[in-house]
Amino acid sequence: MRCAWRCGTRTHATPHHCTRRREIVATTVSPVRVAAVPSSHPYVSAITDADRVRLLADPPPPGAPAGQWWPPQVLLPEWLEAHADEFDLVHVHFGIESYSPDELHATVATLHRLGRPLVYTVHDLENPQLTAQETHRASLAVLAAGADALIALTDTAGASVRDIVRRPVTVVPHPTLLGDARRPTGNGHDALRVGVHMRDLRPNIDGVGTTATLVRAVADLRAQGARVEAVVRMNERVRDAEAAASIALLAEGADGVTVERGTRLDDDALAAWLADLDACVLPYRHGTQSGWAELCYDLAVPIVSTPVGHIAAQHPADFHPFDVGDPVSLARAIMDATRQASSAPGSAARSAEVERRRAGRRAELDEVRAAHVAVYRRALTAEVAA
Structure with a gap:
């Protein structure tokens, strides 16, 4: 009989992973520790509420130059095993082409066994870095089926993901990556x-x-x-x-x-x-x-x-x-x-429109960050109830 807390072991009186899972939920007022794939990406930085989420740094791949995050070490079962006490959940964005569908299946199985939720934002239904898409689609299906929460960036993309896995998808729009800095408005031309x-x-x-x-x-x-x-x-x-x-x-x-x-x-x-x-x-x-x-x-x-x-x-x-x-x-x-x-x-009209959009995007950014925190909290709570 498997433990009701999905720790991957047989039922026992005081399971180590179960205790850790209860502790995570009991401290949900603390920042959620997220192992993002990748962490050092402008999009990931933009969606992160620094007060309520703590991103782990990208583990450096052996032999890779400084600053290179791929192939993402977070997706390796051995890394997950060794660092399970350091993160509350994994959030995958980019880089899945580094591994085969079978390898990603092992990633999902390891997370389930450790009792750590997987959140997957489906940025790419088709991978822009590849010509043939068959392997990417198979990898996407593995992660989408195994994820505890799925995110898409538009309503139409969300519908496409639901058609693939027949599961709920949270739609959170792509935020601005410019922060609140002043935007350039260009120079006029004759043509x-x-x-x-x-x-x-x-x-x-x-x-x-x-x-x-x-x-x-x-x-x-x-x-x-x-x-x-x-x-x-x-x-x-x-x-x-x-x-x-x-x-x-x-x-x-x-x-x-x-x-x-x-x-x-x-x-x-x-x-x-x-x-x-x-x-x-x-x-x-x-x-x-x-x-x-x-x-x-x-x-x-x-x-x-x-x-x-x-x-x-x-x-x-x-x-x-x-x-x-x-x-x-x-x-x-x-x-x-x-x-x-x-x-x-x-033009003056361009300048006014840029400022109008900047104000709207500032408010949207707060909503995007709050939406991600809510997804994380739900994933953690669902993991405990599973």
């Missing part, structure tokens, strides 16, 4: 300025297809008399050098389209680059949600995006869809996105 940042051309970025579509859309708009210019930016170091060369060739000689190559922009430089845009094109071939959509929302820069995943549900009024290979749809989306005066960089 509408549209930008697309390919970053390092990771697998879910359709750099060539998006650039080809953008070149034709800008040509069509300019032929109709619209004053439009586009900038395509890539990091100096990319994962696909052949695609980078094709992007440069597509833009070569294209009227109104320029290509930038440079070092990876830090957070402030990226915000300034985006703030100078009338609209930002998101070049995804697959994905779920987009942190870039959240940053553009904070800066009052409308997005023009392929209709993949659940990006449209993040900020619907700022979302303008197009299809790769269809320049007419992209030209229409650009004009729709830039029709409102608040989208003009450097």
